[in-house]
Amino acid sequence: MEPILQVENLTKQYPDFTLDHISFSVPRGTIVGLIGENGAGKSTTLKGILDLIRKDDGTVRLFGEELTEDRKDMKEDIGVVFDGIHFHESLTPAKIEKISAAAYKKWNTQTYHDYLKQFALPADKEIKTFSKGMKMKLSIAAALSHDPKLLILDEATSGLDPVMRDDILDVFLDFVQDENHSILMSSHITTDLEKVADYIAFLHNGKIIFDKEKDELIYRYGIIRCSSSQFEKLDKEDILACRKKDYQWDILVADREKAARRYKDFVIDNATIDDILLLYVKGDVLS
Numbered sequence: 001m002e003p004i005l006q007v008e009n010l011t012k013q014y015p016d017f018t019l020d021h022i023s024f025s026v027p028r029g030t031i032v033g034l035i036g037e038n039g040a041g042k043s044t045t046l047k048g049i050l051d052l053i054r055k056d057d058g059t060v061r062l063f064g065e066e067l068t069e070d071r072k073d074m075k076e077d078i079g080v081v082f083d084g085i086h087f088h089e090s091l092t093p094a095k096i097e098k099i100s101a102a103a104y105k106k107w108n109t110q111t112y113h114d115y116l117k118q119f120a121l122p123a124d125k126e127i128k129t130f131s132k133g134m135k136m137k138l139s140i141a142a143a144l145s146h147d148p149k150l151l152i153l154d155e156a157t158s159g160l161d162p163v164m165r166d167d168i169l170d171v172f173l174d175f176v177q178d179e180n181h182s183i184l185m186s187s188h189i190t191t192d193l194e195k196v197a198d199y200i201a202f203l204h205n206g207k208i209i210f211d212k213e214k215d216e217l218i219y220r221y222g223i224i225r226c227s228s229s230q231f232e233k234l235d236k237e238d239i240l241a242c243r244k245k246d247y248q249w250d251i252l253v254a255d256r257e258k259a260a261r262r263y264k265d266f267v268i269d270n271a272t273i274d275d276i277l278l279l280y281v282k283g284d285v286l287s
């Protein structure tokens with residue numbers, strides 16, 4: 001079965017930045033987390049997918065069909081939440097409903113009201129009185145209420161407190177229970193992705209460094225902590241990335257159990273997504 005979203009060679013050139021032939025896919029019924037440092041190209045990737053910027057190269061396929069300028073109808077199947085609200089501040093959730101019901105063929109009033117209730121959002125208050133978290137919740141409620149198949153979220157959980165983030169993550173997990181639904185979400189809150197993502201695509205300097213199953217990263221990758229003399233004994237083929245901090249080396253390896261068998265007296269920790277990102281961004285990448 002083809003993935004819900006397939007991105008091939010997506011390229012965008014700005015004067016000081018190039019999003020460089022990005023390819024990855026979002027399989028059905030999954031959540032893909034897009035990670036990377038500030039300026040890595042995450043928003044540019046999401047905008048390129050949504051045709052909000054002119055691509056210099058590449059194709060984007062939704063359910064196998066190319067998403068082109070003349071297929072704007074396909075965008076109905078995509079729910080979008082970007083950091084920062086795009087509704088006018090004088091609108092209320094009730095007015096947004098009227099506008100959205102006219103704009104989307106599959107708008108579902110009941111779903112929208114259920115989310116307003118679940119997120120404790122007043123229907124008749126102007127958005128300008130809302131906190132950042134309330135605005136984010138409203139964007140999510142609206143995005144989920146026109147029956148999208150794919151949700152594209154750019155930092156959608158930033159600005160929400162941990163309790164509300166947890167609730168929203170449950171909503172996302174619920175959404176992908178339907179195998180014809182998927183989510184592509186960028187986030188700096190990697191612990192959120194550790195909770196919900198099935199795959200992690202890592203962007204660095206406009207290039208995809210890896211696109212892997214989250215469980216492989218969490219359960220197989222490891223970090224060897226060792227001294228300079230121990231470092232010299234390591235087979236460099238085993239090292240993905242490494243970084244020296246004062247007198248200690250942190251070394252990322254793809255298989256911590258294999259490393260533990262090979263390097264018996266070494267300390268080897270589990271790697272978090274943050275650890276992996278830091279080593280790739282701030283360390284030396286060997287393979």
Ligand SMILES: Nc1ncnc2c1ncn2[C@@H]1O[C@H](COP(=O)(O)OP(=O)(O)OP(=O)(O)O)[C@@H](O)[C@H]1O
Pocket residue numbers: 014015016017036037038039040041042043044045
């Ligand atoms: N309209 C534009 N014109 C010129 N350069 C741009 C434009 N939009 C983005 N860029 C550049 O593209 C690069 C990637 O930006 P992008 O917003 O995609 O990064 P990001 O990974 O989403 O970062 P952050 O985590 O800070 O949101 C940055 O160097 C940015 O300055």
